[in-house]
Amino acid sequence: MFNFLKKTVQRLIKKPKEEKKKIIKEEKTIEKKEGLKKRKLFSRKVSEKDLEKFKMELIKANVSFDVAEEIVEKLRDKERKDIKKILEGILLNLLKQKEIDLIHFVKEKIKERGCCILLFFGFNGSGKTTTIAKIGSLMIKQKIPVVFAAGDTFRAAAIEQISTHAKKLGIDVVKHKYGGDPAAVVFDAKKHAETINGVVLADTAGRLHSDKNLLEELNKIVRVNKPDLKILVLDSLTGNDILEQIEKFGKVGFDGLILTKVDVNEKGGAILSVKQKTDKPILFLGTGQKYKDLEKFDAEKIVKKILE
Ligand SMILES: Nc1nc2c(ncn2[C@@H]2O[C@H](COP(=O)(O)OP(=O)(O)OP(=O)(O)O)[C@@H](O)[C@H]2O)c(=O)[nH]1
Ligand SMILES: [Mg+2]
Incomplete structure (x- = not known):
């Protein structure tokens, strides 16, 4: 790294x-x-x-x-x-950034209103589904009840992918049919989360730059379900395109970022560009394909690594 x-x-x-x-x-x-x-x-x-x-x-x-x-x-x-x-x-x-302690945030929301919704979105293959599984595993360790919303009703096999993670982790998953309305999937997941006082981790379909419809779909999910946090998942290997993605998804609005695949990213410069482009905090870095491979973003640790 x-x-x-x-x-x-x-x-x-x-x-x-x-x-x-x-x-x-x-x-x-x-x-x-x-x-x-x-x-x-x-x-x-x-x-x-x-x-x-x-x-x-x-x-x-x-x-x-x-x-x-x-x-x-x-x-x-x-x-x-x-x-x-x-x-x-x-x-x-x-x-430097204004930190969000995700676990604390989720616990507080659940206390306040009986559930919490975290919505994840990003470019195709950026690591959304894998990251959701990692965060699901983290929540379980903190004894927070979790439900996955299989909101990617667009890509073949996406529902199976998140269901497989759910099964491995012992997490409930709310799913509809392929081609179904993702806003409705997240809505149903929210209803379920309210009954267990838990957190919804909502998956969505990958977006391309040209996917106007998918961006509209994302806006609808937000409008209908009012997520507590909207999290943009970015692939750190992307290069300069990453800035374009931030701009695109900025139109939907996001509260925090997760940068994935830093374990296979030898270059490391994207992180500086991302930080300059947006003042939203990086919540985690994805550091591998296993559930445990999620690191809290730590500016001092990164600087030390570069300068040591
Ligand atoms: N090395 C490494 N691989 C990762 C990391 N995060 C995700 N991946 C891999 O990246 C690939 C894509 O991950 P997904 O979670 O399916 O990405 P996605 O954004 O859900 O993809 P779509 O649903 O197609 O848009 C998979 O092979 C993951 O195992 C990471 O932090 N490190
Ligand atoms: Mg996915």
Whole structure:
């Protein structure tokens, strides 16, 4: 996780030995010619060439162009010895967020009104159904009654997929027929959740950029069922398209995000771009295919990983 981003940052912080030797040699020549003052200028500050290279590498690590520029701007004319500290500040600032403690939130909602509805949506294959299963498992561990709503009535086998997870986890699932109205599925799941004082985890069909009807369907689910939290699930491997997805789903509105597949994401830059694009909190990172592979988002831990 974040290996590529980490290497990029490390390259800027620690110059390779040969390069350092070369710089010192060049500096000595300058010193002889033009005196000590010039040498200090040359050696201490991070060079324009290094910054440009750093920017390109950030972009290669899936950091968006705007964010890469912003980072480099803040490093310009700074002394090399301060770079690590400055970068730490930039990264922490980019990743900071208003936390939502999901378990606490759900428990409070159930106390208030007898149930809680969490609606999950996102692009095709981003990991919605898998993430719902992981969160279902988490809720059970917290002794919160759970019901799945099989709201993907669009894709063949989607109902079976969530039913299989439900069976493995011992969770109830409310389902209708294929082609049925997802808003009605979530409504029925809510009725069931009220009888058990539990939480509805509502699955939905994957969306493509061009799926106007599916976006309308999503709006209808929201209108009819008024979910307590709308959660956008994003695949961290997506690259710059991820920003477009945030924009699209922003039209439905979301309260939090989950970024999946960070375990197979060597680059790691998308997380910075996402944070810059939206001020909604990242609730969890998906770190694998097992139920336990769900990590709470922790900005300090991530920055430490990149800079250590
Ligand atoms: N490595 C890894 N794989 C994941 C993670 N989350 C989901 N996947 C895999 O990604 C694939 C798609 O996951 P789904 O949960 O079916 O995605 P979806 O968004 O429900 O897909 P659609 O219903 O087709 O829109 C599956 O093979 C999952 O096992 C993760 O955090 N890490
Ligand atoms: Mg699915």
